[in-house]
Amino acid sequence: MERQQRIDLQRSLCRLADGDRAAFRPVFDLAWPEVQRVAARMMRTAADADDAAQTALCKLFERASEFDPARDALAWIVGIASYECLTLRKKAARRREAAGAHDALGAIPDDARDPEAQAIAAELEAVALSVLGTLDPRDRDTLRAAILGDASAPAVAPATFRKRVERALVRLRAAWRDHGIG
Amino acid sequence: MASADLAARARQAYEGGRLRWALQIGWIVLALFAVSSVAVGPSPISAITAALLLLAATAMRWRGGTWTASVRAGLLAGLIPFTLLLVLKCGGGAFCALGGCMTHCARFCAFGGLAAGALLSTRARRHDARTTFLAGATLIATLTGLTSCFVGGLTGMAWMLLAALTATLPALALDLRRR
Numbered sequence A: 001m002e003r004q005q006r007i008d009l010q011r012s013l014c015r016l017a018d019g020d021r022a023a024f025r026p027v028f029d030l031a032w033p034e035v036q037r038v039a040a041r042m043m044r045t046a047a048d049a050d051d052a053a054q055t056a057l058c059k060l061f062e063r064a065s066e067f068d069p070a071r072d073a074l075a076w077i078v079g080i081a082s083y084e085c086l087t088l089r090k091k092a093a094r095r096r097e098a099a100g101a102h103d104a105l106g107a108i109p110d111d112a113r114d115p116e117a118q119a120i121a122a123e124l125e126a127v128a129l130s131v132l133g134t135l136d137p138r139d140r141d142t143l144r145a146a147i148l149g150d151a152s153a154p155a156v157a158p159a160t161f162r163k164r165v166e167r168a169l170v171r172l173r174a175a176w177r178d179h180g181i182g
Numbered sequence B: 001m002a003s004a005d006l007a008a009r010a011r012q013a014y015e016g017g018r019l020r021w022a023l024q025i026g027w028i029v030l031a032l033f034a035v036s037s038v039a040v041g042p043s044p045i046s047a048i049t050a051a052l053l054l055l056a057a058t059a060m061r062w063r064g065g066t067w068t069a070s071v072r073a074g075l076l077a078g079l080i081p082f083t084l085l086l087v088l089k090c091g092g093g094a095f096c097a098l099g100g101c102m103t104h105c106a107r108f109c110a111f112g113g114l115a116a117g118a119l120l121s122t123r124a125r126r127h128d129a130r131t132t133f134l135a136g137a138t139l140i141a142t143l144t145g146l147t148s149c150f151v152g153g154l155t156g157m158a159w160m161l162l163a164a165l166t167a168t169l170p171a172l173a174l175d176l177r178r179r
Helices: A003-017 A021-042 A046-062 A073-107 A115-134 A137-148 A158-178 B003-023 B026-040 B044-063 B066-090 B092-097 B101-124 B130-178
Strands: none
Touching: A003 A021, A003 A073, A021 A046, A021 A073, A021 B003, A046 A073, A046 B003, A115 A158, A137 A158, B003 B044, B026 B044, B026 B066, B026 B130, B044 B066, B044 B130, B066 B101, B066 B130, B101 B130
């Protein structure tokens, strides 16, 4: 961004923070390319970047009234956009992790016909049950609810539940490692 | 997504965020009402005044510019009659022992209103839109003062309002004359 544009952005954002609606369009025109640039750098695909940029832009305008004129407008905008992109990336990673776990369970050949596959399946099942058996009952319930979409999921806030799943997965990985797997 | 659609969404987000930001003043109004209820006793007049104060302050902060600045100044000026009346109420025994409890209340209300108006007149000098500033700030100061000033009864409330308006009149007249 050029120096003059940066000054214009600073002035316009200060006016918008003060409630001057006439400054909305200048801020929009100057901030949108910057937000797009940040999203393009941080997201993996163009579609993700576009989604992230739009979400970040709305978040930016939602918080425009809180902008402190003593701060640098561009740095403030980049900060909000980066935070939004990071949040979206974390969400996507969480989704992939959950989907991966589900796929891995689905890949176990429980109805395998040949004896070798049956033996592998039986062995895997035995090890899985053994590893799961070392976990705390609460962790077991949490993982069952998260991976299999159990209807008897604990009645907690989604954020709390996500945190519990995260912790249970960490402990599950540690247990797999203790069994010499993974 | 077309730029116009995105701009409309961004504008909607801005207005929503601005309203949430404006509503944050509610904590101060709630604190004033709580102090008034504890010190003076719960009253429907105090509750109505606090609700009106919240409504006016939120609308003015949402509008922005001079209106937003007038809320801050108005609350500060309104604290003068508010505190004076709390002092009177808390030291009620001593004042009322001198006799004429309600007369003291009305005097305190009037003096508080006068001081608030004078403070706002001084502050109005810093703003270009003085009339807007004075109108907004006087409204907020009056409502803030009335949150506790209702103990002075209707006479006390009227005195406070009259004194606040009287103190701001010279500044208002000067501004109108300049135009």
